Amino acid sequence: MKRDDIIEYSLDAHHSEEEGVKMRKKIWFVTALLTVITIVEVALGSLIKQSSPSWPIIKVLFIILTLIKAAYIVLSFMHLGHEKKSLKYIVLVPYIFFILYLLVLLLTESVYVAGVWEKHGY
């Protein structure tokens, strides 16, 4: 009898022991990286006050570190980096725009709107 659940598994992602060793090495590298980034973020967050003049730089740094973390999770853990290019960009491109929108709104737009409200009322 034909097994349709086998042909459904189209990625053909089996690998050998030796390849497994290599992959695990990469996984532990990403783990270490994510941990270090989190520690750096917490250290910066607790050492530098929001009122300090360097805060705007720290804020941008936080966002960059977050994006690095997110990229490693999506591309490595979720394996998107190894999928077909078309799938990769169909998932990523909308989000690149979306994240840019989030950042613009957060960093400039909201402050500007607050200023307008202060001046002219709601």
Next chain:
Amino acid sequence: MAEHAAQKIDTKTAWGGKISPFNASYGKLMMWFFLVSDALTFGGLLISYGFTRFNAQDAWPIGEETFNSLPFLGHGYPLIYVALMTFILIVSSVTMVLAVEAGHRMDKKGVTKWMIATIIGGFFFVGSQAWEWSHFIHGSEFGKVELADGSQAIVKGHFGEIKNFTVTVAGKHHKKGEVITDDLMHQYHHAVVEGHIVNGMITLHDGSVAKVNKEADHEMMLVIKKAGKKHKLSDKISGEEASKLYYGAINSGESHKVIYGADLKENEYGPQQYGQFFFFITGFHGFHVFSGVCFNIIILLGVLKGTYQKRGHYEMVEKTGLYWHFVDLVWVFVFTFFYLV
């Protein structure tokens, strides 16, 4: 069975429609579609949070000041607890990816081991969140105070311990001269909210009046989070003056001068929306984690039964893995935008 799956798959037979879009299986592609749409929901929440937060500017609470406690250790550990939660989730993401890797080698024992580790990590995260919620709802010892000029201030410093209540006017349950040592903090907070403290004398539930014997507070500082007639936003008041203003409000005998903890209506940390966003965003994420743990348990049962071993591939582990990593991914963003900036 394994050799079947290891073959190059003929695109003519893949999927029912004879082609395999993106060279991915139907299930996996649908999981990606779901994750993309789910990410839009979280994106919407975070964007509205970010807009409100930076719109309010200095009136908004600061993450490292609000979340600075650890279980059993008390205050003074800014963000350590949240960082720990983040770390737990990252580690459980790693164990998940190791389970997927073991699945590619058809290593049933490995998949079982790492799936169990992932589920334990998930439970740890959900449990941590329960503690954080309880701490957030319960609030601090000082609370947020509304001063005489209508401004609102959060209070920093060390709360002097309440030693006891000495009854001066007898009520239903307590005799005159009795020294009450039970449940002091709870009764004190209740009386403060109800405005039952006047000139250091507390009126208890049963109508008895008692003197509050409390140690002095240390390093008290008021930070104005809502401007009033006299105090401006972000003003800091410390020393004698802070103590005078704070206890002036408590001893005014008016109710609701102090807010402890948080609910959806008000919270001691900042504007109303702060509590609402906290409950909604972390709650929505926590619910995702909980569902993820449930999915993982179901898949683990399948692994133990040998369903996937017989099938010749562990793609189900990959699919639930995608969801689990997504939950971690969302937390990375929540961590930055809710707690850090």
